[in-house]
Amino acid sequence: DAGITQSPRYKITETGRQVTLMCHQTWSHSYMFWYRQDLGHGLRLIYYSAAADITDKGEVPDGYVVSRSKTENFPLTLESATRSQTSVYFCASGPGQLDPQETQYFGPGTRLLVL
Amino acid sequence: RKEVEQDPGPFNVPEGATVAFNCTYSNSASQSFFWYRQDCRKEPKLLMSVYSSGNEDGRFTAQLNRASQYISLLIRDSKLSDSATYLCVVNIRRDNNNDMRFGAGTRLTVKP
Numbered sequence: 001d002a003g004i005t006q007s008p009r010y011k012i013t014e015t016g017r018q019v020t021l022m023c024h025q026t027w028s029h030s031y032m033f034w035y036r037q038d039l040g041h042g043l044r045l046i047y048y049s050a051a052a053d054i055t056d057k058g059e060v061p062d063g064y065v066v067s068r069s070k071t072e073n074f075p076l077t078l079e080s081a082t083r084s085q086t087s088v089y090f091c092a093s094g095p096g097q098l099d100p101q102e103t104q105y106f107g108p109g110t111r112l113l114v115l
Numbered sequence: 116r117k118e119v120e121q122d123p124g125p126f127n128v129p130e131g132a133t134v135a136f137n138c139t140y141s142n143s144a145s146q147s148f149f150w151y152r153q154d155c156r157k158e159p160k161l162l163m164s165v166y167s168s169g170n171e172d173g174r175f176t177a178q179l180n181r182a183s184q185y186i187s188l189l190i191r192d193s194k195l196s197d198s199a200t201y202l203c204v205v206n207i208r209r210d211n212n213n214d215m216r217f218g219a220g221t222r223l224t225v226k227p
Contacts, residue, residue, distance in 0.1 A: 035217075042119070042202065042219035043159070050212075090158055094213075102213060103149060106158035 003027060006091050006107040014115050019078045021110045023091030031094045032074040033058075033104060034066065036087040043090065049074055081114045088112075116141055119205050121218035128225055132193045136221045138203030139185045147213075148179055148186050151202040153220065159202055162188075193225045 004025040013019050023032065030051050035043040035058075045058030047066040055066050063085060065077045074093075078085055088111050092104040121138045128134050140148075148165035163170065165177040165186050176189040186205075190197055203218035 040123075040219055043217040045215075103161050103164070104215065106160070108158050109156075 004091060004093055004105060004107040006089075006110050008110060009108065010111050012113045012115065013081050015082060016080050019081050019112065021076045021078075021089055021091075021112070023074045023076070023107060025072055025074075025091075025093040025107075027093060027095070027105075028071060029093035029095050029105075030071070031096065031104075032068065033092040033094070034064070034074070034076045035090045035092065036060065036085075037090060037109075038087050046076065046089075078112075081112075083114050086112060086114045117219075118142055118207075118216045119203055119218040121201075121203050121221045123219060124222040126221065126223045128193055128223070130193055130195060130225055130227055132225075133189065133191050134193055134223060135187055135189045136201055136203075136223075137185055137187050138218055138221075139183075140203075140205045140216075141184070142205070142207050142216075143184065144207055145184075145205045146208045147206040148177075149204040149206070149215075150175075150177060150186075150188050151204055151217075153200045153202055155199075159217075162201070190223075193223075195225050195227065198223055198225045 007022045033048040034046040049055045049068040090109045091107040094104040150162040151159040152162045153159040165179045169178045174191045178187045200220040200222045202220045207214045
């Protein structure tokens with residue numbers, strides 16, 4: 001009954017390596033999101049997904065790839081990690097987008113360091 | 116100019132004090148507004164929605180001023196446990212989807 005989980009919680013990698021961050025939710029929410037949080041910038045949307053097999057770009061998608069083959073999972077892949085991708089990554093989910101009052105629920109975050 | 120701007124603080128206040136944060140947004144098409152709370156090294160959690168008529172939840176009061184495009188959060192009788200970063204969030208509807216934009220946060224420290 002964890003709600004939304006992320007793995008790994010901490011990751012150190014090297015420039016040029018591929019890294020995949022996992023996100024899993026148990027609420028059957030339609031929508032899932034990936035954000036990155038950097039000092040002074042707040043949370044910025046990378047990608048989001050409205051349903052299985054439907055994904056769309058957010059504010060800062062370059063260098064990232066997502067997929068959503070199952071409703072409950074939304075992995076984020078850094079195809080060739082760069083130092084500028086050092087950040088805290090939050091996954092979020094939400095039940096719908098039709099209601100403007102609908103909000104999002106966040107996972108615990110993954111701290112990624114790219115050396 | 117950022118879409119959502121907040122004073123980063125930090126605000127250092129004694130226990131029992133009243134403290135207020137403001138947040139301005141640039142997109143007049145913004146439809147809904149929220150305050151989130153984020154503890155150090157934790158995920159953001161919804162604190163309260165902000166309604167046009169203003170709303171209160173215990174010691175917390177949120178106000179919206181559409182004409183001036185700002186929202187505020189007032190915390191009365193501050194507790195040590197209120198120490199956190201408060202994120203202002205604005206929802207801009209685009210193509211029937213919610214596009215939520217987050218401020219960088221205002222850091223509050225409540226001291227004994």
